[in-house]
Amino acid sequence: xxxxxxxxxxVDDNSSQLIADLQRFVQQKSISSSGEGVEVCAGLLASMxxxxxxxxxVMPTEGLPVVFGHVAADRDDAxxxxxxxxxxxxxxxxxxxxxxxxxxxxxxxDRIIGRGTTDAKGNxxxxxxxxxALKATGGMPINIKFIFDGEEESGSPSxxxxxxxxxxxxxxxxxxxxxxxxDAGNVPRIxxxxxxxxxxxxxxxxxxxxLHSARARLVPNPAWKLVWALSSMKDKDSNILIDGFxxxxxxxTPRERELLEQAGWDDEEQKRxxxxxxxxxxxxxxxxxxxxxxxxxxNIAGFASGYxxxxxxxxxxxxxxxxxxxxxxxxxxxxxxxxxxxxHLDRHGFEDIEIDHEGGGIEPSRTNPDDPFVQVVVxxxxxxxxxxxxxxxxGDASGRQAVWLAGKLGIPGAGTAVGPPDWRGHAANExxxxxxxxxxxxxxxxxxxxxxxxxxxxx
Amino acid sequence: xxxxxxxxxxVDDNSSQLIADLQRFVQQKSISSSGEGVEVCAGLLASMxxxxxxxxxVMPTEGLPVVFGHVAADRDDAxxxxxxxxxxxxxxxxxxxxxxxxxxxxxxxDRIIGRGTTDAKGNxxxxxxxxxALKATGGMPINIKFIFDGEEESGSPSxxxxxxxxxxxxxxxxxxxxxxxxDAGNVPRIxxxxxxxxxxxxxxxxxxxxLHSARARLVPNPAWKLVWALSSMKDKDSNILIDGFxxxxxxxTPRERELLEQAGWDDEEQKRxxxxxxxxxxxxxxxxxxxxxxxxxxNIAGFASGYxxxxxxxxxxxxxxxxxxxxxxxxxxxxxxxxxxxxHLDRHGFEDIEIDHEGGGIEPSRTNPDDPFVQVVVxxxxxxxxxxxxxxxxGDASGRQAVWLAGKLGIPGAGTAVGPPDWRGHAANExxxxxxxxxxxxxxxxxxxxxxxxxxxxx
Numbered sequence: 020x021x022x023x024x025x026x027x028x029x030v031d032d033n034s035s036q037l038i039a040d041l042q043r044f045v046q047q048k049s050i051s052s053s054g055e056g057v058e059v060c061a062g063l064l065a066s067m068x069x070x071x072x073x074x075x076x077v078m079p080t081e082g083l084p085v086v087f088g089h090v091a092a093d094r095d096d097a098x099x100x101x102x103x104x105x106x107x108x109x110x111x112x113x114x115x116x117x118x119x120x121x122x123x124x125x126x127x128x129d130r131i132i133g134r135g136t137t138d139a140k141g142n143x144x145x146x147x148x149x150x151x152a153l154k155a156t157g158g159m160p161i162n163i164k165f166i167f168d169g170e171e172e173s174g175s176p177s178x179x180x181x182x183x184x185x186x187x188x189x190x191x192x193x194x195x196x197x198x199x200x201x202d203a204g205n206v207p208r209i210x211x212x213x214x215x216x217x218x219x220x221x222x223x224x225x226x227x228x229x230l231h232s233a234r235a236r237l238v239p240n241p242a243w244k245l246v247w248a249l250s251s252m253k254d255k256d257s258n259i260l261i262d263g264f265x266x267x268x269x270x271x272t273p274r275e276r277e278l279l280e281q282a283g284w285d286d287e288e289q290k291r292x293x294x295x296x297x298x299x300x301x302x303x304x305x306x307x308x309x310x311x312x313x314x315x316x317x318n319i320a321g322f323a324s325g326y327x328x329x330x331x332x333x334x335x336x337x338x339x340x341x342x343x344x345x346x347x348x349x350x351x352x353x354x355x356x357x358x359x360x361x362x363h364l365d366r367h368g369f370e371d372i373e374i375d376h377e378g379g380g381i382e383p384s385r386t387n388p389d390d391p392f393v394q395v396v397v398x399x400x401x402x403x404x405x406x407x408x409x410x411x412x413x414g415d416a417s418g419r420q421a422v423w424l425a426g427k428l429g430i431p432g433a434g435t436a437v438g439p440p441d442w443r444g445h446a447a448n449e450x451x452x453x454x455x456x457x458x459x460x461x462x463x464x465x466x467x468x469x470x471x472x473x474x475x476x477x478x
Numbered sequence: 479x480x481x482x483x484x485x486x487x488x489v490d491d492n493s494s495q496l497i498a499d500l501q502r503f504v505q506q507k508s509i510s511s512s513g514e515g516v517e518v519c520a521g522l523l524a525s526m527x528x529x530x531x532x533x534x535x536v537m538p539t540e541g542l543p544v545v546f547g548h549v550a551a552d553r554d555d556a557x558x559x560x561x562x563x564x565x566x567x568x569x570x571x572x573x574x575x576x577x578x579x580x581x582x583x584x585x586x587x588d589r590i591i592g593r594g595t596t597d598a599k600g601n602x603x604x605x606x607x608x609x610x611a612l613k614a615t616g617g618m619p620i621n622i623k624f625i626f627d628g629e630e631e632s633g634s635p636s637x638x639x640x641x642x643x644x645x646x647x648x649x650x651x652x653x654x655x656x657x658x659x660x661d662a663g664n665v666p667r668i669x670x671x672x673x674x675x676x677x678x679x680x681x682x683x684x685x686x687x688x689l690h691s692a693r694a695r696l697v698p699n700p701a702w703k704l705v706w707a708l709s710s711m712k713d714k715d716s717n718i719l720i721d722g723f724x725x726x727x728x729x730x731t732p733r734e735r736e737l738l739e740q741a742g743w744d745d746e747e748q749k750r751x752x753x754x755x756x757x758x759x760x761x762x763x764x765x766x767x768x769x770x771x772x773x774x775x776x777n778i779a780g781f782a783s784g785y786x787x788x789x790x791x792x793x794x795x796x797x798x799x800x801x802x803x804x805x806x807x808x809x810x811x812x813x814x815x816x817x818x819x820x821x822h823l824d825r826h827g828f829e830d831i832e833i834d835h836e837g838g839g840i841e842p843s844r845t846n847p848d849d850p851f852v853q854v855v856v857x858x859x860x861x862x863x864x865x866x867x868x869x870x871x872x873g874d875a876s877g878r879q880a881v882w883l884a885g886k887l888g889i890p891g892a893g894t895a896v897g898p899p900d901w902r903g904h905a906a907n908e909x910x911x912x913x914x915x916x917x918x919x920x921x922x923x924x925x926x927x928x929x930x931x932x933x934x935x936x937x
Binding site for chain 2: 214216218220225226227228230231232233234235236237238239240242243246247249250253254255289293294295297298299302307310311314316318319320321322323324325326327328331332333334335336337339340341342344346368377415416417
């Protein structure tokens with residue numbers, strides 16, 4: 020029995036205690052949208068980390084606290100991994116929809132049912148328990164820094180400033196996040212990127228008040244102003260016309276394209292699930308998937324002006340507002356795109372259109388799929404789950420998890436997950452299976468062990 | 479004392495009874511928006527018409543009834559005048575805002591306070607009482623047909639079909655309406671036209687449901703579709719680009735332009751009252767007034783798609799709708815413009831944008847200011863009120879009153895008013911002054927008498 024096999028054996032031998040610790044963690048509420056229980060949960064988490072030999076501290080942010088942890092390798096020359104996930108959870112209302120109480124973490128057959136069992140307390144606890152298992156068997160193969168977010172379910176608003184203020188503390192050789200569950204068919208999944216996001220509201224003003232629409236002959240209409248500004252920003256073929264918008268778009272590499280081709284994209288199934296008869300630009304097959312993952316958008320998320328409801332109101336609106344979100348791809352920078360948007364509007368005679376931009380944008384991020392760290396994660400998934408994981412070169416949505424952190428810190432990053440498929444995210448009866456949780460501990464330990472070996476052989 | 483002086487004397491001598499009849503008429507509710515009292519009021523009105531020798535009948539429409547009346551001239555070869563006004567009124571809520579109960583028509587000093595005293599029961603009753611005064615003195619100088627609308631405050635939806643079904647009954651030599659009050663400065667006002675109106679809703683559809691906005695890379699966005707369609711319809715300089723849109727626009731004649739120049743338009747005052755710093759196209763002076771009265775619009779009255787409210791929602795909307803009203807000018811035809819809009823959208827690749835068009839459009843109308851009938855009304859105003867009336871070659875708003883009727887019937891038409899300025903239209907404490915009501919009776923009688931003379935001398 021080699022070292023990793025002994026670690027796995029420890030997990031199987033101690034499963035009751037490992038599961039009981041996850042239950043204890045789930046039973047402590049930590050709802051970031053209301054703040055309920057979050058601070059208490061941070062303290063509980065830090066003490067559970069200390070119990071297994073992780074040096075832990077609860078660190079303040081502009082919002083809810085980060086729990087930071089550090090555990091040193093039991094060998095020399097080991098690399099350092101930065102692990103991101105979150106200890107906050109979604110609310111559980113309406114609680115009567117749950118087959119067992121959401122904060123009880125009751126075991127029903129092969130499942131642990133409760134809010135956060137998968138998202139992300141089960142994913143998080145897999146790491147803590149992997150440290151425990153390794154320390155009880157072969158020792159820690161690598162150095163690990165943990166950054167556990169308390170605001171992920173609220174969009175991680177305080178994370179950028181926290182990261183900027185703690186760059187030295189967070190320095191590492193790679194970043195990894197565990198969150199969510201497997202793909203359909205119980206296939207492990209590895210994400211190598213996320214989209215960026217810039218959200219703005221454009222506002223235009225006409226007269227001081229809404230007016231009788233006959234006055235539109237003399238008083239400028241703010242809705243028309245936005246229509247003209249918008250049509251100067253994107254043409255009917257969906258080309259975004261803002262000068263320099265595409266400058267920093269990094270096209271997929273041949274390796275990334277290869278990953279897309281392996282993804283098993285099905286046009287008809289996707290069209291059905293999205294409820295559309297056609298894709299933008301008439302794309303199909305791998306090209307459609309590439310468009311979904313590797314192209315930026317300029318999306319109208321809302322347009323409100325005047326009155327559109329029961330009955331006819333012939334009015335000239337005083338104000339108009341449009342919400343736009345830009346999904347960005349590497350290496351577009353949200354603040355650069357914001358500046359280009361302002362310049363575009365000014366150049367086209369829309370100096371008086373106001374841009375409202377609350378909260379920072381989210382930077383897009385993408386890791387090189389050929390980075391050795393990625394191969395370590397892929398190999399660990401194959402070893403533990405005995406099947407090839409889905410490797411996505413990037414995701415369509417935006418977030419501030421490990422690949423985003425990696426981008427900020429200039430290191431490779433990946434995101435993966437240990438929960439079951441169909442784990443009922445954000446809904447009633449969220450669950451983790453006992454098998455997925457125990458396998459998740461083994462998955463974490465195997466990634467670390469493999470990486471230490473790869474790293475040593477590369478020295 | 480000539481004939482018209484005897485008629486005026488009758489008004490002064492019988493003022494108490496004339497005023498009491500107006501009060502009786504106001505006391506009967508006739509709220510078209512709810513229907514409350516309308517049918518009863520139609521019956522009361524018909525009986526009050528019969529009392530003074532008008533042959534009256536309550537005629538059904540698709541909605542609330544029209545009260546039609548006919549009174550023959552007491553001389554041969556007299557012309558026939560079609561008089562339009564309405565017997566329905568606005569609601570009076572909140573009644574506690576009134577200084578005396580809205581349905582009491584109480585006399586307070588020189589005023590009769592009550593809902594409909596000016597709009598339009600006082601205007602209407604001036605005609606009935608003018609018939610009474612003339613019949614009691616020199617006899618009826620002309621033939622009169624009355625069309626009293628029961629749905630004016632609800633946009634007169636049943637009137638077009640009623641007119642089409644009763645063209646023979648309504649045939650006349652000219653049309654006249656009395657509604658509302660004097661201009662500021664207590665100046666009588668004569669309108670020779672109204673704008674037309676076409677109201678449409680354009681609807682576009684994207685996916686089956688609102689989606690996560692990252693999916694905008696593949697699923698068409700209906701708000702963008704409307705933006706592109708709209709920008710194809712009107713350019714930044716407010717030129718309407720729908721093929722043939724301006725074909726039937728009749729420019730103002732030199733005489734109409736002269737009337738505009740006499741109107742005393744004040745840019746600064748108008749900008750203040752409209753709450754704008756600039757007029758569309760940078761026009762000023764009489765050109766601004768001409769633009770207000772003689773140019774058509776394509777106005778966005780409402781635009782609704784997705785979400786614009788508290789917080790940020792990055793969604794891809796499933797639907798988008800825009801309300802557009804076109805103010806039309808003579809001789810544009812709403813149904814022709816609707817057909818041109820459909821053709822425009824189809825030609826520009828927007829076949830899938832739906833046009834919702836409930837209720838017919840309103841035709842624009844304009845009477846030749848040099849028509850002898852117009853001079854009759856102007857002269858009568860000068861005689862009764864001892865001041866020059868404001869003559870507007872057309873109005874900016876749209877409606878189905880006498881000039882519209884005249885347009886449908888191919889005869890000259892004009893609109894005028896007998897109420898006081900600042901009569902608190904549609905608000906609490908609407909009032910008519912006793913003086914304006916009695917003068918209004920004399921005004922009606924004088925118009926009719928003058929027209930009979932003009933007509934006779936032209937034979």
